[in-house]
Amino acid sequence: MKNKAITSRDEDFAKWYDDVIKAAHLATYSSVKGCVIIEPNGYAIWENMQKVLDGMFKETGHQNVNMPVFIPESLLKKEAEHVEGFAPEVAWVTMGGSKELEERLCFRPTSETLFSEYYANTVKSYRDLPKLYNQWVNVVRWEKETRPFLRSREFLWQEGHTLHETPEEAKEETLRMLMIYKKFFTDYLAIPAIVGQKTEKEKFAGAEFTYTVEALMYNGVSLQSGTTHYFGQKFSKPFNIQFSNRENVLENPYQTSWGVTTRMIGALIMVHSDDNGLVLPPKIAPRQVVIVPIKNEEAVLNKANEILASLKQAGITAFIDTSDKSAGFKFAEHETNGIPVRIEIGPKDLEAGKVVMARRDTSEKMDVTLDTNMPSYVKDLMEKIQNNLLETATKRRDELTFTAKNMDDVKHIMETQPGFVKAMWCGDTECELKMKEIRGTKSRCIPFDEEQEHISDTCVCCGKPAKHMVIWGIQY
């Protein structure tokens, strides 16, 4: 049952992506160039992401705050590398009402500067540390090329900003949050992301180092899906954040920041969805089960409502579709919207003492007798779907993970079927720039020691002795 409104994924991936977003009513455009309207189906996914992540942040002692949306130009300029990285892509407010502002304000592209100013005003002693703050807000980066969820001028995200007594604690935090992201990707989004450190060239403007969560899309393109940054004292010094330490000496504290964005919705689509539309992991799906009465007859509706009540009772988010559309139309619609489980009940099913359940991920249909414990059956089924999505995505990622010993290998891979490319690197930025000439290939990350592999002795690019294995990819 191919959805005609959706281009085939293997034919034209970019068009397929746009079609899925449109068909599943996730987002649409407005007259505001480069920004999207996130529609109810899309926003509900974001709400679920927020709920889970926010719980994880709070469990690890973080608190939410809300900083102003504006950054005065002088404040943005306080850390040199940071402003250099962001100034070219910020939006400037220059007028308030009918008056020109004395100092122009940028719409926050990220809030290190605001948090640093706040910390400078509030932290006095080691007793005030750590500060473990986060905010869920909108940010603006004035991108030229935009794509819904992946890159838009305004996007939604969370940004954690923490301040610590020692470099060790701050580094630990940087790693802790990376691992929370990884867990979220694996356990909830069913995306087998890889993690590691960014190269000097690719790290965040103003960071000492950056860790990253990298996911591979169905088409072999990489998506940077979350980052955590260790700043050391790079902000605390210019912003004059000081605390009297345990030796009663004034010291600049150690800082981190970390964030994930609505881009994760783009990742969900491009990893799991198919030619029939959206496919959502049950653990993040806003609506997990739809019950479709084949006919809106009393006995059928009674049974449907009975099952609905039992599912809801068990904490499953289910609903009945009693609209006057045809059953076939409803099936297609709920498939397009990515509802993980469909329960079909018709008069004939009732006679036969069963319902039909359909899995969105595999399209498999099964008869389930009415004496079954429905909530526990559905929970099992959702667990199977969740696991299957992760396994399928892992298999795809592994199939599209290649090794390269020289530039010809890289070229061949990236020009036939791109993916993650494992290759050795000498550590020079020059070699990264040469890699970029091959369809824009960039280093995704330097995997941590335990994930390091020995592909060859020499740099894939220059042939000099290699320092690390790096994972490379073409990026969104």
Next chain:
Amino acid sequence: MKNKAITSRDEDFAKWYDDVIKAAHLATYSSVKGCVIIEPNGYAIWENMQKVLDGMFKETGHQNVNMPVFIPESLLKKEAEHVEGFAPEVAWVTMGGSKELEERLCFRPTSETLFSEYYANTVKSYRDLPKLYNQWVNVVRWEKETRPFLRSREFLWQEGHTLHETPEEAKEETLRMLMIYKKFFTDYLAIPAIVGQKTEKEKFAGAEFTYTVEALMYNGVSLQSGTTHYFGQKFSKPFNIQFSNRENVLENPYQTSWGVTTRMIGALIMVHSDDNGLVLPPKIAPRQVVIVPIKNEEAVLNKANEILASLKQAGITAFIDTSDKSAGFKFAEHETNGIPVRIEIGPKDLEAGKVVMARRDTSEKMDVTLDTNMPSYVKDLMEKIQNNLLETATKRRDELTFTAKNMDDVKHIMETQPGFVKAMWCGDTECELKMKEIRGTKSRCIPFDEEQEHISDTCVCCGKPAKHMVIWGIQY
């Protein structure tokens, strides 16, 4: 135990308000003029407000979306009264990166225009109606005078925007949401707000009529705390939103919007708090119970943890303060922060087989024997506190609600002890303008029929025959 960091409420209410915000760490300032930083204690209150209200919105069929933060100037100008009302107070983005924009964009002061454009693009038939959308976002209004939570250039709010087939349905929605706000104020915030209709002069720019939730602060000043608007076709016509109705004729649909903001935190403070700091109704308090061990001894801590576990088990948000501050210091700190219930446990209490519980609202202390069912005792106590706060606030509001038959009455009231003033009105804007000369007195609302009272036959101002009883007040 007067908190020395807090000015007396009866001495200097404005200073007291600022002191409470500072002492309870609700918000603070940054270098961004007119904007505040909402700190963890403040933001947690907003999160609770969001959670409760969002649940109420969803129960009544509303869905969340996210519109762009920018409005192109041409879009803002499509509805004449609307732009006239908002243009003088919007912030304009004129530069993206280093380039001047072709068309300047305003930071949304409210999003009727964006929703209208979206609806024009997506609604075709009566089958697409109603549209019941809401968003939780930041907005900017370029105010000259600002006060934390009450009036700041950026604030957080929710804005519901709905579209209906008939005027009746849209009017019903306008009233439904007003009543949800009222219920939220009464049941959660323990604020006895009054509701009614705004006069022509005070209604929202672009609305046919506006309903309002008006609360009276401890000092007798009124606070407009939430509004719902009926637009009729005032946006759907210029924005060309059309649907084919049940007679298959193209028609412009009927629209509403409604919103409440972080201003509600200001209302909470100014209605319930006292000279010792914040007082929070248990149903909205982020932390309901603090357990203070008088000494950090093993037996004491064990009992404290046991009680903590039982409270948490029962869904009460409780925590133990085991910091090395003195017990007296902790008591004062948690009072300042408005924790509704404090449980004190010391070695002597344990010997006597009891704990001490203290109510934040009345400062009353009581011995509670250890064999008590603590969760149910605490729940009862919190209910008492919740009810007491509402009763106290209602009593205060009633004491500060006056009637006036002529301008001398109004003058006398507003210049001695302001409050809500019930007075008859002829319906002329001119009389409203004359009232304004008395310390800025404005009409708060025209109460609904069932709340109308007959104060006199003639307008309080001009002496002509009166149309309604109006509630007047001095406003924030």
